Amino acid sequence: MSDLDSINSSFEQKIKSLKSKEELQILKTEFFGKNGQITKQFKNLGNITADKRKEFASSLNKLKDRLNTQLDSKFIELETLEINEKLKDQKIDITLPVRPFQNGKIHPVSQVIDEISSIFSEIGFAVAEGPDVETEYNNFTALNTPEDHPARDMHDTFYLEENKKILLRTHTSPVQIRTMMNGKPPFKIIVPGRTYRCDSDQTHAPMFHQLEGLHIDKNINMSHLKGCLDYFIKEFFEVKNLKMRFRPSHFPFTEPSAEVDIGYRIEKGRIVIGEGDKWLEILGCGMVHPNVLRNVKVDSNKYQGFAFGMGIDRLAMLKYGINDLRAFFESDFRWLSHFGFDPLDVPTNYRGLSK
Ligand code: DAH
Numbered sequence: 001m002s003d004l005d006s007i008n009s010s011f012e013q014k015i016k017s018l019k020s021k022e023e024l025q026i027l028k029t030e031f032f033g034k035n036g037q038i039t040k041q042f043k044n045l046g047n048i049t050a051d052k053r054k055e056f057a058s059s060l061n062k063l064k065d066r067l068n069t070q071l072d073s074k075f076i077e078l079e080t081l082e083i084n085e086k087l088k089d090q091k092i093d094i095t096l097p098v099r100p101f102q103n104g105k106i107h108p109v110s111q112v113i114d115e116i117s118s119i120f121s122e123i124g125f126a127v128a129e130g131p132d133v134e135t136e137y138n139n140f141t142a143l144n145t146p147e148d149h150p151a152r153d154m155h156d157t158f159y160l161e162e163n164k165k166i167l168l169r170t171h172t173s174p175v176q177i178r179t180m181m182n183g184k185p186p187f188k189i190i191v192p193g194r195t196y197r198c199d200s201d202q203t204h205a206p207m208f209h210q211l212e213g214l215h216i217d218k219n220i221n222m223s224h225l226k227g228c229l230d231y232f233i234k235e236f237f238e239v240k241n242l243k244m245r246f247r248p249s250h251f252p253f254t255e256p257s258a259e260v261d262i263g264y265r266i267e268k269g270r271i272v273i274g275e276g277d278k279w280l281e282i283l284g285c286g287m288v289h290p291n292v293l294r295n296v297k298v299d300s301n302k303y304q305g306f307a308f309g310m311g312i313d314r315l316a317m318l319k320y321g322i323n324d325l326r327a328f329f330e331s332d333f334r335w336l337s338h339f340g341f342d343p344l345d346v347p348t349n350y351r352g353l354s355k
Contacts, residue, residue: 004059004060008066011031018078024075038064041060045057105336106342109313112315115236116192116211119235120213124188125190126188126189127189128178128189130169130191132169132196134167134168134174136166139169142177158196158198168196169195171212172212172309177292180298181296185217190211193209194208195208202325205329208312211312212307214305215306215307216293222287224306225285225287228306229244229260236315236319237274242263243276245261247260253286253289253292254288258284258286259283259285260308261281262282270321282314284309285307285309286306287306316328
């Protein structure tokens with residue numbers, strides 16, 4: 001028997017009786033380690049006469065490959081065996097109850113902003129945003145609000161520095177300015193966002209939400225404004241018939257200006273929007289003042305349009321029967337569980353998921 005044959009048969013014998021990965025490692029070292037039997041044969045190649053060397057080297061390589069393949073498959077065999085052994089002793093206890101968890105809720109204000117955005121997007125309005133910290137110029141001056149206008153009063157506005165140049169925006173209207181300064185007409189945007197005024201009672205909070213609307217194009221007039229608001233209010237309150245009236249009013253940034261009231265009645269102690277003998281004021285609006293267009297370098301002889309602004313929190317209170325505005329911002333978990341919206345719309349009686 002040649003050297004290689006005897007190496008082969010000794011390997012075959014040994015690998016058969018292996019019981020663990022540790023034993024396999026020992027076998028590997030015995031044949032392929034620094035002084036292993038195969039390694040030695042490679043080292044010895046130089047001592048073989050040139051005429052036999054090539055044939056011997058080729059047989060040696062083949063043997064090396066064969067043994068390696070066997071080592072690999074033995075490894076897999078032993079590992080599978082080991083895992084099966086472990087699984088025999090280990091049982092997975094699937095009776096452990098799930099840890100309790102509670103679904104988050106969507107805040108009514110966020111829900112209403114989503115609803116409003118999707119209603120206006122259907123008639124081509126894009127959503128624009130602006131920062132809560134504004135310049136006095138964007139918040140007042142550019143909107144044609146004179147220096148001595150009462151809205152600038154310290155009591156209403158949170159100024160952020162002594163010179164009164166930086167403030168917390170008192171309305172979303174400055175985003176009209178930002179949008180028109182940075183673009184070219186036509187403009188058709190709504191702006192939902194946070195606004196701030198120094199005011200707090202059952203229907204006023206120092207931080208509240210407004211929705212601004214702006215539509216500027218070549219032939220926009222007041223009837224477009226009326227059609228747009230009629231569509232929005234019907235969609236938002238989900239009513240077919242709506243009584244709406246425009247009351248003359250004044251805003252520095254619109255001319256003419258109006259406030260809009262919608263009809264309602266009380267039925268079984270609840271407000272029903274649409275028709276009735278009572279009026280509810282819901283927004284301010286008008287045709288954008290030429291001075292405003294001039295300030296943002298829009299040619300008021302070519303372009304004109306309407307703007308409107310309304311309180312989002314109030315819309316949410318009306319639609320979902322919420323009485324106290326302050327509760328919106330108190331972060332009371334029980335309140336949110338009651339008035340919040342389920343993001344996945346999972347029925348609350350599905351005990352597997354709730355509480
Ligand atoms: N910015 C006004 C406010 O906070 C609301 C408003 C009125 C916005 C008329 C407008 C508008 O864009 O045209 O009271």
